[in-house]
């Protein structure tokens with residue numbers, strides 16, 4: 001076969017494989033109730049919102065154990081609302097209503113996370129999902145800080161996540177319309193100021209410094225796994241060039257990795273970012289609960305078709321990144337040439 005014809009038939013085959021998998025996943029979705037499609041994840045987010053007052057009240061206590069519980073409740077709720085909530089809202093996976101999707105996106109991304117909804121959608125949905133592991137587009141390079149050494153990056157940099165996030169948001173506002181920029185600034189300020197106000201007036205923090213320190217502590221409680229998970233699931237896997245990027249099914253099966261289930265991270269980040277990242281990249285509009293439900297169908301399908309299904313443990317990725325930090329996080333990634341998969 002001629003090389004061009006070979007590539008074309010491989011492309012056609014890939015399209016066929018993806019349609020076959022889509023049909024199987026659609027069957028599972030059609031057979032699922034509203035509770036399974038959206039309810040479970042909405043309930044987790046509602047519970048997290050309802051637990052917030054208890055967290056602020058616990059911080060009034062002089063008892064160390066109650067105070068520590070307050071920090072834990074507020075920290076875990078913060079990550080559930082900002083990571084799971086923002087991620088699902090940005091993908092429109094929380095509800096089938098467009099208007100409500102927008103409302104949730106503004107609430108979770110701007111009020112809770114102090115980030116811009118426009119840029120979250122552009123950077124995550126359009127670039128990272130549209131061009132997964134394509135060098136210069138969706139290659140996770142925004143997570144790289146080559147000026148830092150491996151120990152500073154892996155252990156200390158996560159503490160800066162809550163400070164850097166609103167600063168990056170403000171920097172990105174230069175590229176959006178004035179109206180949207182003013183709305184984002186107002187919603188980010190509302191989120192940050194109400195957090196501070198509640199610590200001063202409900203939790204009873206007497207000084208500004210202690211309230212700000214408490215904000216930093218709760219907002220960086222799960223920052224380590226957050227930063228790690230973002231690099232573990234793509235960097236170090238095959239990377240592609242734009243002109244030779246593979247078909248979608250190959251791009252996702254080669255360039256995405258699943259971590260094992262872990263109760264705290266499943267709750268706070270969601271299955272789509274932990275044990276079902278491959279499923280999430282193939283079907284980004286499915287909620288966390290649905291990603292978990294279709295996982296056996298997707299993994300079996302990829303195994304049957306002899307396509308890669310990357311899985312590794314958190315600890316093993318952690319060790320790998322520490323030992324090969326320069327190669328993964330400092331140098332430009334080598335491009336994987338895939339003959340016939342474009």
Ligand SMILES: [Zn+2]
Nearest residue numbers: 087091124284
């Ligand atoms: Zn996503």
